[in-house]
Amino acid sequence: MVGGRPALGALAWFGGRGARAILYQGLVIAAIVALGYYLVSNTLENLASRNIATGFTFLDREAGFPIAEHAIDYTPESSYGRAYLVGILNTLQVSVIGIVLATILGTVIGIARLSSNWLIAWLASSYIEVMRNIPLILQLFFWYGLILALPGPREALEIIGGNVYLSNRGFAFALPAFDAVHRWALIFVAVGLMGTLALRFFSRWRQARTGRTFPLFWPSVALVLGPATILFVAAGAPLAWERPALSGFNIVGGGRLSPEFFALVFGLTTYTAAYIAEVVRAGILAVPKGQSEAAHALGLRRSHALRLVILPQALRLIVPPATNQYLNLTKNSSLAVGIGYQELVSVGNTTINQTGQAIEGIAMIMAVYLTISLTISAGMNLYNRHIALKGR
Amino acid sequence: MADRPTQAEPPPLARGPLAWARRHLFNTWYNAILTLGALYLIALGLKAAINWMIVNAVWTGSGADCHASMGEGACWALIAEKHRFILFGTYPYEEQWRPALAIGLFVVAAGLSTWRRLWSRALIASWFALLMVLALLLHGGVLGMSVVRTELWGGLPLTILLSVVGIGLSLPLAILLALGRRSSMPLIRAVSVGYIELVRGVPLISILFMASVMFPLFLPEGLTIDKLLRAQVGIILFSAAYLAEVVRGGLQAIPAGQYEAADALGLGYWRKMRLVILPQALKFVIPPLVNSFIATFKDTSLVIIIGLYDLLGAARTATNDPVWRAFTTEGYIFVAAIFFVFCSFMSRYSRRLERGTGERRSP
Numbered sequence: 001m002v003g004g005r006p007a008l009g010a011l012a013w014f015g016g017r018g019a020r021a022i023l024y025q026g027l028v029i030a031a032i033v034a035l036g037y038y039l040v041s042n043t044l045e046n047l048a049s050r051n052i053a054t055g056f057t058f059l060d061r062e063a064g065f066p067i068a069e070h071a072i073d074y075t076p077e078s079s080y081g082r083a084y085l086v087g088i089l090n091t092l093q094v095s096v097i098g099i100v101l102a103t104i105l106g107t108v109i110g111i112a113r114l115s116s117n118w119l120i121a122w123l124a125s126s127y128i129e130v131m132r133n134i135p136l137i138l139q140l141f142f143w144y145g146l147i148l149a150l151p152g153p154r155e156a157l158e159i160i161g162g163n164v165y166l167s168n169r170g171f172a173f174a175l176p177a178f179d180a181v182h183r184w185a186l187i188f189v190a191v192g193l194m195g196t197l198a199l200r201f202f203s204r205w206r207q208a209r210t211g212r213t214f215p216l217f218w219p220s221v222a223l224v225l226g227p228a229t230i231l232f233v234a235a236g237a238p239l240a241w242e243r244p245a246l247s248g249f250n251i252v253g254g255g256r257l258s259p260e261f262f263a264l265v266f267g268l269t270t271y272t273a274a275y276i277a278e279v280v281r282a283g284i285l286a287v288p289k290g291q292s293e294a295a296h297a298l299g300l301r302r303s304h305a306l307r308l309v310i311l312p313q314a315l316r317l318i319v320p321p322a323t324n325q326y327l328n329l330t331k332n333s334s335l336a337v338g339i340g341y342q343e344l345v346s347v348g349n350t351t352i353n354q355t356g357q358a359i360e361g362i363a364m365i366m367a368v369y370l371t372i373s374l375t376i377s378a379g380m381n382l383y384n385r386h387i388a389l390k391g392r
Numbered sequence: 393m394a395d396r397p398t399q400a401e402p403p404p405l406a407r408g409p410l411a412w413a414r415r416h417l418f419n420t421w422y423n424a425i426l427t428l429g430a431l432y433l434i435a436l437g438l439k440a441a442i443n444w445m446i447v448n449a450v451w452t453g454s455g456a457d458c459h460a461s462m463g464e465g466a467c468w469a470l471i472a473e474k475h476r477f478i479l480f481g482t483y484p485y486e487e488q489w490r491p492a493l494a495i496g497l498f499v500v501a502a503g504l505s506t507w508r509r510l511w512s513r514a515l516i517a518s519w520f521a522l523l524m525v526l527a528l529l530l531h532g533g534v535l536g537m538s539v540v541r542t543e544l545w546g547g548l549p550l551t552i553l554l555s556v557v558g559i560g561l562s563l564p565l566a567i568l569l570a571l572g573r574r575s576s577m578p579l580i581r582a583v584s585v586g587y588i589e590l591v592r593g594v595p596l597i598s599i600l601f602m603a604s605v606m607f608p609l610f611l612p613e614g615l616t617i618d619k620l621l622r623a624q625v626g627i628i629l630f631s632a633a634y635l636a637e638v639v640r641g642g643l644q645a646i647p648a649g650q651y652e653a654a655d656a657l658g659l660g661y662w663r664k665m666r667l668v669i670l671p672q673a674l675k676f677v678i679p680p681l682v683n684s685f686i687a688t689f690k691d692t693s694l695v696i697i698i699g700l701y702d703l704l705g706a707a708r709t710a711t712n713d714p715v716w717r718a719f720t721t722e723g724y725i726f727v728a729a730i731f732f733v734f735c736s737f738m739s740r741y742s743r744r745l746e747r748g749t750g751e752r753r754s755p
Contacts, residue, residue, distance in 0.1 A: 025579040032583065039610045046609045117423040118416035119430050133735035134728045135690040137697075138704055142724045149721065331595035338697055345597055358605040365601075366594045373593035 043359070052356045059084070065350055067342045069258060080351055087347030088368055094261070094343060095330040095372075098268040102329060103322070105269060106276025113281050124277065131274035137335050139271055144263035144339040153251045165244050165251050171262060172244035175255045181235040185228040192224035199223065260341035264333065272329045276322060283318035284310075316387050323380045327373055334369075344368055455715030467719040471726050474710040478726065481546015481706040483530075487538065491549040494526045498552050506741055523557060542620040546701035548730065550620075554692040554702065558627040559635070559685050565628070566635030571665065573640055584636070591633035596691055599626045604698040623695045631688050638680045642673035682742035686735050693731075703727050 047054060059081035066076050071089045074082060112124035131139075148168050151157065156167035163174040176182070203214035232238075244254035287310050295305035334345040342350075345365055352361040417427040448465025450458045451472065458467035471478075480488045501522050504510060530549060533539040545553075572584030591599070603626030608616065646669055654664040674681075696705040707723040710716065716723075 021577045025577050028580055028583060042612050043609045045613060046611075049613065115423075115426075116416070116419060117426050119427050120423075123430060123434075129736060129739075130732065133686075133690075133732045133739065135693040135704065135731060137693050138724060138728055138731065141704070141708070142721065142728070145720045145724065149718075334595040334597045335694070337597065345595070345601075349601065352601075352605060358601075358609065362598060362602050362606060365598050366590075369595060369598065370590065370593040 050356075054357070054360070056360055058351075058355045058357055058360070061355075063351070064354070067347065069261060069342065080355070083347050083351065084344070084364060087342060087344040090341070090343040091330070091333055091345075091368075092372075094264055094268070094333045094336070094341070095326075098265055098272065098329050098333065099326050101265070101269040102272040102276055102325070105273035106325075107280050109273060110277035110280030110284070113277060114284060128274045128277055131271055136267065136271050136332055137338050140263060140267040140335055140339050143267050144259060147259040147263055153246060156246070156251060163241070163243065167251065168259065169250060170256055170258045172251045172254050172256045174241045174243045177240040177242045179238040179240075181232060181238050185232050188228040188231055189224055192227060195223045196220040258341075260336070260339055263339055264336045264341045268329055268332060271332070272325055275325045275328070279318055279321045279325065282321075283314040286317050287313045312387070319383060319387070320380065323376060327376055330372055330376075331369060455713075455719075458716075458719060462718060466725075467716075467722050470711070470716050470719045470722050474716070474723075475726070477547075477710045478703065478707045478723065479547045481550065481701045481709075482544045483546060483549075484538075484540060484544065487532075487540060490529050490532070490537065490540075491545075491547065494529050494549050495552065497522065497526065497529075498556070519560065523560060526553060542618050545620065547706045548703050550695075550700065551689070551692050551702045554624060554627055554695065555685065555689040557624060558631050558688050558692070559681075562628045562630075562632035562635055563681075565632040566639050567670065569632060569636035570639035570643055573636065574643055588633045588636050591630060592637075596627075596630050596694055597697055599630045600694060600698050602626065619698070620700060623698060623700055627688065627692065627695075630691075631684065634687070635681070635684055638677050638684055639673065641680065642677035643669065645676050646673050679742045679746040682738055682745065686738050686742075689735060689738075690731065703730060 060079050062077055063080045063083040064076050065083070067074055067083060067086050069090060070086045071093065072082075072086060074086045109124045109127060112120050113128070115121045115124070147170070150166055150168045153165075153167045153169050156165040156172075158165055165172040199214075199219060200216060203216055207213050242254050244251050244256070247253075291309055291313065292305055295309040300308065333343060336343045337346040337349060340346070348361045348365045352358050355361070418424040444464070445466050448461055450461055450465055450467050450469050453469045454473075455467075455469075458469055476485070476488060480491045483491055501519070505515060505519070526549075528534055529537075530545055530553070531540060531542070569584045569588055572580045573588065575581050575584070600623060603622040604619065607622050607625070611617070650668055650672065651664070654668040659667065693702055693704040695702055696708065701709060704727055707727045708720070711720040711723045
């Protein structure tokens with residue numbers, strides 16, 4: 001205590017705020033430790049009496065169950081550890097694709113809600129209303145059910161002249177057959193992208209020194225697409241399409257999206273887009289009108305005003321809640337277990353059922369999601385600091 | 393009268409529906425194109441929907457009748473046949489007036505609670521009493537009602553019970569967590585932050601799995617609690633973390649002067665919180681609390697994954713019947729409509745409250 005109370009021995013010490021705080025905290029910690037001890041001792045007893053092994057040695061054992069979609073080699077003979085890895089990769093794949101698509105769709109719908117066209121604004125807000133008021137798992141079941149109700153592969157719906165087949169086995173579509181030239185073209189695009197960055201850097205430097213801007217857009221387009229296009233044409237434009245075709249009872253060839261994957265990505269995207277739309281709308285509305293008027297008064301072109309004045313301010317408000325939605329999408333991808341897409345939770349669930357090692361299984365699922373969440377929020381905080389108002 | 397200047401007629405197309413359409417739908421050429429395109433798509437969609445849902449739909453009969461018009465019309469005969477199963481799950485057929493009454497009581501109580509004048513401590517107390525009544529009504533064993541085991545509970549009452557109890561019991565825990573997170577004691581703060589961030593970082597499904605497969609291991613041998621209760625505990629623990637952040641928002645919105653005034657009055661920590669801070673903070677966060685309730689209401693449908701039959705689970709079970717298997721879509725639409733009605737009422741209410749509190753803030 002700063003006030004300087006006359007010392008009255010132990011009683012005064014106890015009456016002091018600092019001492020009481022220590023006591024309370026000690027009690028809370030003691031309660032938590034006691035609860036933990038109670039649970040752990042019960043658990044150990046239960047595990048012993050049910051003959052369930054503990055520890056992570058099961059990860060090396062053969063998994064024995066198939067995983068339909070795997071980004072890395074996997075067979076039922078692979079280990080549980082590898083099965084988990086496949087599950088994690090599937091979760092990440094669905095999340096990343098879902099996030100990209102939901103951002104695009106959500107932005108479009110969010111802007112549509114602000115449209116001066118009454119009908120478009122009404123459509124957008126109805127979409128948001130419907131999507132947000134129905135549980136996601138129900139939506140996933142619904143889309144999955146619709147795909148399964150499509151005709152079988154032999155009567156598959158053919159659209160775009162036999163380049164896309166829709167059936168209850170999923171979507172099959174034509175893919176360009178691989179050619180060595182394609183790889184080189186991609187490398188040229190990558191080099192072009194780096195060139196663009198250098199150009200941007202140069203433009204900033206020149207503007208800072210001379211005040212004159214350097215046109216960026218068209219040179220960048222030329223840099224990224226030009227060399228690759230020239231190479232492609234010079235090589236005789238090697239582009240063969242590998243078309244899907246009916247063979248026996250199934251459709252083979254080309255690319256393929258399974259019903260589970262499609263339903264999951266479609267459901268996650270359309271659901272999350274409704275939330276992102278609200279975030280985008282709020283962000284745009286929050287930029288005062290005076291800002292665009294001021295930009296106009298400075299003589300900035302509309303595109304410049306948008307890019308240099310409006311967007312940076314709107315983004316500052318959009319990014320944090322949007323990141324929250326990205327995290328939600330990632331966590332919601334766990335609902336895939338309901339429609340049988342084998343991502344992390346689904347693989348974990350199968351593992352738990354087979355080995356009985358529930359604690360390890362769930363701990364691994366939680367650890368992965370926590371890692372993803374904490375990584376994204378850490379990145380988010382960095383970005384926030386970067387764009388935050390540099391005030392006094 | 394005669395020398396009064398005559399009021400100029402408004403120019404043509406300044407008012408009336410045509411003018412409105414011109415201003416809101418056809419003000420620029422691209423808006424005109426958008427409007428026409430949207431109208432065309434809406435017309436197409438409406439035509440298909442009306443044909444499927446009404447014109448070609450089968451309203452009564454058996455699965456066989458539906459199979460005849462499969463693909464062209466909806467099979468509402470499924471709902472006619474199975475609506476009681478979807479609404480009440482496996483609850484004994486003759487006793488289904490009890491869950492029906494429970495739903496009725498809940499809807500009336502929720503309706504009354506939207507009335508601002510009734511907001512008081514007594515209202516909170518009566519909600520707890522109501523929950524007891526609902527649970528007793530479903531469980532039976534009193535007033536000559538037969539006992540119905542919780543494994544048989546299902547459908548809409550289960551959805552309502554899980555979410556109302558979930559929010560009701562997680563709120564006190566959430567308040568403690570929120571206070572803990574703003575506490576000046578580092579250990580208590582660490583425990584609260586750790587819990588909140590841990591739970592918010594993982595999906596609800598993993599918590600429900602934990603509730604269904606890990607809880608039994610935690611308990612002393614011989615003691616088992618039923619699946620419904622375990623799921624309920626999982627939902628409470630999960631939503632407490634989210635509610636804690638909502639409550640924290642309210643606590644942060646209270647001006648420091650209120651804390652100082654309470655200190656100046658010589659109130660201790662708990663009395664300060666109970667009498668001064670929390671009443672204001674909680675009133676402030678009622679709209680986001682309603683939103684959390686909507687989220688929990690929707691989230692309860694995840695209990696299907698651990699094998700409980702809420703509204704969605706019952707609908708899926710109803711269409712497991714081979715005769716009806718082809719018509720799950722109709723079942724889903726029925727359930728979606730129920731969820732939509734409940735959730736959109738609540739979200740409209742929360743938006744109205746938000747506007748309302750905004751206006752009333754300055755005294």
